[in-house]
Amino acid sequence: MEIACFDDLLAAARAQPEPQRLLMVFAAAECEPDANAAQRAAHAAGEGGVLRPLMCVDKDPTELVDFAALKSEAAQAGPPWTLMFAAALAGHIDATEVQRVLDLLVQRVETGELGGLIPFNTAGDAVHLAR
Numbered sequence: 001m002e003i004a005c006f007d008d009l010l011a012a013a014r015a016q017p018e019p020q021r022l023l024m025v026f027a028a029a030e031c032e033p034d035a036n037a038a039q040r041a042a043h044a045a046g047e048g049g050v051l052r053p054l055m056c057v058d059k060d061p062t063e064l065v066d067f068a069a070l071k072s073e074a075a076q077a078g079p080p081w082t083l084m085f086a087a088a089l090a091g092h093i094d095a096t097e098v099q100r101v102l103d104l105l106v107q108r109v110e111t112g113e114l115g116g117l118i119p120f121n122t123a124g125d126a127v128h129l130a131r
Contacts, residue, residue: 003118003126004125004126005067005120005124005125005126006066006067006070006084006086006120006124006125006126007066007067007124008126009022009086009088009118010022010061010064010066010067013061013088014061014062016090018090018091019060019090019091019092020060020061020088020089020090021058021059021060021088021089021093021098022058022059022060022061022064022086022087022088023056023057023058023086023087023088023089023098023101023102023105024056024057024058024059024070024084024085024086025053025055025056025084025085025102025105025106025109025117026053026054026055026056026057026074026078026081026083026084027051027052027053027054027081027082027083027084027085027109028051028052028054028079028080028081028082029043029049029050029051029052029082029083030043030049030050030051030052031043031044031048031049031050032049032050035049051083051109051110051112052110053106053109053110054078054079054081055074055077055078055079055081056102056105056106057074057077057102058089058098058102067120067124068124071122071124081122082121082122083119083120083121083127084119084120085105085109085114085117085118085119085120086117086118086120087101087105087116087117087118089101105117114129
């Protein structure tokens with residue numbers, strides 16, 4: 001199944017035979033403090049910069065109505081974000097393991113190791129990040 005938007009991911013998670021947990025890291029795209037003028041212009045145009053994780057959460061797919069509800073909840077819980085990175089865990093996972101994986105995902109976003117994560121923009125659309 002192709003995941004074009006967050007609601008596609010939500011539907012896919014709900015359709016799995018095993019229970020799923022959606023793990024999400026919300027991040028801001030920021031311009032590096034030592035960026036030159038060209039890099040600042042590119043960042044202002046929506047390209048380049050660095051990712052700074054702001055908050056993370058895990059959700060049972062049945063707890064979410066759709067992306068709009070998640071976006072509203074995120075707006076109430078924390079600062080404005082640029083990208084949200086999502087992954088899923090299958091099976092019966094305890095809270096300790098969920099937290100360990102969330103911490104790992106935050107670290108991966110900080111270091112740019114984004115393999116296996118699906119980035120979504122603030123409209124809920126899956127995006128491709130160029131290196």
